[in-house]
Amino acid sequence: MTRVNLLVDMARGKKTGGYQTLLPHKLKYVSTDDIRRLWRAIKKLEIRGAPAIGIAGAFGIVIGIKRSKARTSDKFFKELQNSSKYLGSSRPTAVNLFWALKRMEKVARDNRLKPVARIKNILLKEALKIIGEDMKSCRRMARFGSKLVRHGSRILTHCNAGGLATADYGTALGVLFESKRQGKSIKVYADETRPLLQGARLTTWELMREGIDTTLICDNMAASLMAKGKIDMIFVGADRIASNGDAANKIGTYSLAVLAKYHKIPFYVVAPLSTFDFNIKTGLEIPIEERSGNEVRGVLGKLIAPKNVKVYNPSFDVTPNRLITAIITEKGIFKRPYSNLTSNLTRLK
Amino acid sequence: MTRVNLLVDMARGKKTGGYQTLLPHKLKYVSTDDIRRLWRAIKKLEIRGAPAIGIAGAFGIVIGIKRSKARTSDKFFKELQNSSKYLGSSRPTAVNLFWALKRMEKVARDNRLKPVARIKNILLKEALKIIGEDMKSCRRMARFGSKLVRHGSRILTHCNAGGLATADYGTALGVLFESKRQGKSIKVYADETRPLLQGARLTTWELMREGIDTTLICDNMAASLMAKGKIDMIFVGADRIASNGDAANKIGTYSLAVLAKYHKIPFYVVAPLSTFDFNIKTGLEIPIEERSGNEVRGVLGKLIAPKNVKVYNPSFDVTPNRLITAIITEKGIFKRPYSNLTSNLTRLK
Numbered sequence: 001m002t003r004v005n006l007l008v009d010m011a012r013g014k015k016t017g018g019y020q021t022l023l024p025h026k027l028k029y030v031s032t033d034d035i036r037r038l039w040r041a042i043k044k045l046e047i048r049g050a051p052a053i054g055i056a057g058a059f060g061i062v063i064g065i066k067r068s069k070a071r072t073s074d075k076f077f078k079e080l081q082n083s084s085k086y087l088g089s090s091r092p093t094a095v096n097l098f099w100a101l102k103r104m105e106k107v108a109r110d111n112r113l114k115p116v117a118r119i120k121n122i123l124l125k126e127a128l129k130i131i132g133e134d135m136k137s138c139r140r141m142a143r144f145g146s147k148l149v150r151h152g153s154r155i156l157t158h159c160n161a162g163g164l165a166t167a168d169y170g171t172a173l174g175v176l177f178e179s180k181r182q183g184k185s186i187k188v189y190a191d192e193t194r195p196l197l198q199g200a201r202l203t204t205w206e207l208m209r210e211g212i213d214t215t216l217i218c219d220n221m222a223a224s225l226m227a228k229g230k231i232d233m234i235f236v237g238a239d240r241i242a243s244n245g246d247a248a249n250k251i252g253t254y255s256l257a258v259l260a261k262y263h264k265i266p267f268y269v270v271a272p273l274s275t276f277d278f279n280i281k282t283g284l285e286i287p288i289e290e291r292s293g294n295e296v297r298g299v300l301g302k303l304i305a306p307k308n309v310k311v312y313n314p315s316f317d318v319t320p321n322r323l324i325t326a327i328i329t330e331k332g333i334f335k336r337p338y339s340n341l342t343s344n345l346t347r348l349k
Numbered sequence: 350m351t352r353v354n355l356l357v358d359m360a361r362g363k364k365t366g367g368y369q370t371l372l373p374h375k376l377k378y379v380s381t382d383d384i385r386r387l388w389r390a391i392k393k394l395e396i397r398g399a400p401a402i403g404i405a406g407a408f409g410i411v412i413g414i415k416r417s418k419a420r421t422s423d424k425f426f427k428e429l430q431n432s433s434k435y436l437g438s439s440r441p442t443a444v445n446l447f448w449a450l451k452r453m454e455k456v457a458r459d460n461r462l463k464p465v466a467r468i469k470n471i472l473l474k475e476a477l478k479i480i481g482e483d484m485k486s487c488r489r490m491a492r493f494g495s496k497l498v499r500h501g502s503r504i505l506t507h508c509n510a511g512g513l514a515t516a517d518y519g520t521a522l523g524v525l526f527e528s529k530r531q532g533k534s535i536k537v538y539a540d541e542t543r544p545l546l547q548g549a550r551l552t553t554w555e556l557m558r559e560g561i562d563t564t565l566i567c568d569n570m571a572a573s574l575m576a577k578g579k580i581d582m583i584f585v586g587a588d589r590i591a592s593n594g595d596a597a598n599k600i601g602t603y604s605l606a607v608l609a610k611y612h613k614i615p616f617y618v619v620a621p622l623s624t625f626d627f628n629i630k631t632g633l634e635i636p637i638e639e640r641s642g643n644e645v646r647g648v649l650g651k652l653i654a655p656k657n658v659k660v661y662n663p664s665f666d667v668t669p670n671r672l673i674t675a676i677i678t679e680k681g682i683f684k685r686p687y688s689n690l691t692s693n694l695t696r697l698k
Contacts, residue, residue: 024655189661192645192654194543194567200646200654208655215659218543218645219569220601224666227603252569254576255608262607296541296567297549299648305541305549306373306557310564312538317573 023164024205035064035083042090042097045196049165050239050275051134054096058127060087061104065120073112076119080108092287093248093316095240095277100130131167137272137330138168145175145235145270145328151184153232156222158191159250160202161237161270171270172235173206175328180212187213189231193250194219195295195313219252226263234260238271238327245321245338246283247271251314257323266325273329283318291315372513373554384413384432391439391446394545398514399588399624400483403445407476409436410453414469422461425468429457441636442597442665444589444626449479480516486621486679487517494524494584494619494677500533502581505571507540508599509551510586510619520619521584522555524677529561536562538580542599543568544644544662568601575612583609587620587676594670594687595632596620600663606672615674622678632667640664 022028030046032038038060041047047056064083070076084101091097107126111119149155155176162173169177179186188207193199200216207214217225225231234256238247247253247269260267280286293311298304326335371377379395381387387409390396396405413432419425433450440446456475460468498504504525511522518526528535537556542548549565556563566574574580583605587596596602596618609616629635642660647653675684 025652191569192543194541194569197653204655204658208658213659215661216642216645216654217661218600219567220540220543220604221661221663221666223604223607224600224663225661227666251567251573255569255572255604258572258611259604259607262611293565296565300651300653302649302651303374304546304649305553305565309553309557310562312564312566312570312574314570314573317570317576 023201033063033066035060035086038063039087039090042087048198049160049162050094050096050237051138051166051171051272052164053091053094054100054274055127055131055134055167057087057097057100058104058130061101062120062124062127065123068116068120070116073114073116073119076116077108077112080105091289093239093289094275096274099274103130134167134272134274137274138166138170138174139178140330141171141270141272141328142169142174142178144330144333145172145268146178146182146184148233148266148268148326148328148333149175149179149184149186150232152186153179153184154187154189154230156189156191156225156231156234156256157203158199158219158234158236158253158256159193160198160206161235162203162206164202164206165237170206171237171272172268173203175235175268175270176207176212177210180210185213187215189215189217189222189225191219191222191252191256192216193252195291195299197300198250219255222256223259223263226259226265231263231265233266233268235268235270238269238275239316240286241269241271241276241327242280242283242286243276243278243339244282245324245327245336246286246318247321247324247327248283248286248288248316248318251317254317254319254323257319261323267319267323268326268328269319269324270328273331283320286316286318288317289315372550382412382415384409384435387412388436388439391436397547398509398511399443399445399586400487400515400520400621401513402440402443403449403623404476404480404483404516406436406446406449407453407479410450411469411473411476414472417465417469419465422463422465422468425465426457426461429454440638442588442638443624445623448623452479483516483621483623486623487515487519487523488527489679490520490619490621490677491518491523491527493679493682494521494617495527495531495533497582497615497617497675497677497682498524498528498533498535499581501535502528502533503536503538503579505538505540505574505580505583505605506552507548507568507583507585507602507605508542509547509555510584511552511555513551513555514586519555520586520621521617522552524584524617524619525556525561526559529559534562536564538564538566538571538574540568540571540601540605541565542601544640544648546649547599568604571605572608572612575608575614580612580614582615582617584617584619587618587624588665589635590618590620590625590676591629591632591635592625592627592688593631594673594676594685595635595667596670596673596676597632597635597637597665597667600666603666603668603672606668610672616668616672617675617677618668618673619677622680632669635665635667637666638664
């Protein structure tokens with residue numbers, strides 16, 4: 001079972017971010033084979049980013065069933081479902097988590113006639129396959145997206161949709177890394193992304209490590225840059241995309257999309273197929289996680305407001321399809337109407 | 350000269366906010382008769398808010414000349430001009446500072462034939478008059494603005510335009526206090542206002558002291574509330590308004606104005622006549638202060654980003670007149686075209 005531990009390290013550490021609440025000051029990898037520790041890591045955003053959460057979910061299943069003493073596949077499958085349900089309770093918005101959990105359940109179900117030890121091994125292989133697929137789809141999204149980037153482009157991004165949010169070099173940030181690799185000189189503005197500051201802490205750190213010209217701004221400064229004609233395009237990731245193309249992403253994304261429309265700036269969403277939820281028609285059906293008011297009352301633990309003030313703290317908002325110029329997936333760049341995209345993607349998926 | 354000290358306390362303390370960088374955790378009054386300490390208080394935002402800065406400027410002149418040994422009015426006037434120039438170098442955007450300094454200079458000039466001791470006394474009286482006028486205009490703006498507020502109105506505000514920014518109970522917040530006093534039940538959302546968090550620290554504190562239903566949000570959450578139909582109107586202050594009605598205010602105000610337009614929500618600016626700059630035609634001529642990048646790299650001194658990351662940190666943005674539903678002054682509510690307003694106001698002023 002050492003291999004599982006090792007791979008969980010990858011999913012939680014090198015590949016999907018380790019202790020993201022310490023960055024950019026400290027980079028720390030955490031190793032665990034405790035499903036409750038993994039659940040807490042997702043809940044507390046040590047692991048975050050829709051694709052990374054999906055991968056963590058798949059390995060959560062592997063961890064969850066590795067000590068199972070079940071001898072019948074019925075009992076084993078019940079234990080697996082318990083693990084899946086438990087992991088699914090960590091965060092409600094990103095669909096990749098549920099997509100990965102369902103995929104693991106399906107693989108177990110498809111192989112239920114095999115001995116339990118064999119099913120465990122198949123599940124481990126499936127989790128590895130999910131990582132491999134995510135790595136490939138990152139590269140493909142990056143190549144498609146980079147066609148939209150010109151030499152000298154000035155690009156705005158929100159939250160963190162980079163290597164810390166995926167198994168490879170990211171969704172929205174992957175496009176920027178690939179553009180840089182192609183020799184395009186770009187300038188990137190990173191929204192700090194209150195309340196948890198993933199932009200200030202993670203995105204700047206990732207971009208600067210790749211030598212990309214990076215400027216940090218507060219979220220409320222983006223409009224001012226747009227008015228001055230200093231933003232050519234916007235790239236963001238997504239946590240769940242409905243059949244009609246409505247996209248849930250980090251709170252503040254919708255705000256940028258409206259501002260982009262007003263200033264006639266292209267607004268691109270970069271997300272793999274695993275982020276699409278074809279079970280829902282519109283963004284209205286996406287559950288939006290509300291987190292503790294203390295995240296807003298304070299900044300990384302330091303109180304900045306009256307401690308008894310009421311707070312509204314949704315983690316995500318939904319950008320309606322009409323504000324999205326294009327969605328970049330590993331299968332290509334799709335434009336409105338997204339009904340075409342989703343029927344295409346349903347076939348592809 | 351005790352009286353001057355006392356009144357300076359008022360301008361810096363009770364009336365205009367004292368040590369605003371300690372609030373909401375600690376309320377502290379600072380007393381000084383040192384013009385350099387006063388300059389630093391304005392520069393470091395211990396005193397902030399356009400009307401309060403104007404009042405501080407007037408008392409800065411009183412402090413600046415109180416120890417003058419000048420016997421001729423020429424020498425005295427030169428010293429006064431030096432004080433005025435020095436105080437004017439503290440912050441460039443809010444016009445009230447320059448308005449107050451010019452007004453004090455004019456009073457000195459108009460009385461130049463009188464003995465120096467007498468001019469000093471006249472200047473003190475003028476500074477007191479400025480405080481008195483600001484108190485009255487706060488009350489009048491509040492009464493005009495409260496006509497726009499209905500029972501049950503849900504109101505968004507940005508930064509701090511309350512008692513801590515004026516000699517009395519504020520501009521935008523004055524409207525809310527007056528509405529509450531009239532028995533209207535209102536619900537207020539306060540933008541935290543990065544980078545210096547005047548909304549989280551000062552506005553929530555002021556509103557809650559008056560028993561107003563207050564909810565704190567991060568700046569990037571406002572659009573999400575608007576999309577849900579939870580905001581009926583927006584009130585903000587201003588730091589300088591051009592002849593055509595373009596209004597400079599705290600960074601993030603322009604962003605709200607664009608979002609309000611998109612969501613068809615009335616957007617109101619509340620500001621006294623002293624905030625109008627009839628010497629400039631449009632907002633393009635308003636100098637925008639850029640402050641240290643460390644304000645964005647950190648939160649109240651705590652580092653949250655790579656310490657060498659580039660930062661864009663404008664303190665203000667300019668909202669074009671076409672996005673402003675009305676401007677509320679102590680002379681009434683004015684709507685577009687603001688050319689009427691400014692010609693009216695020029696006469697009134």
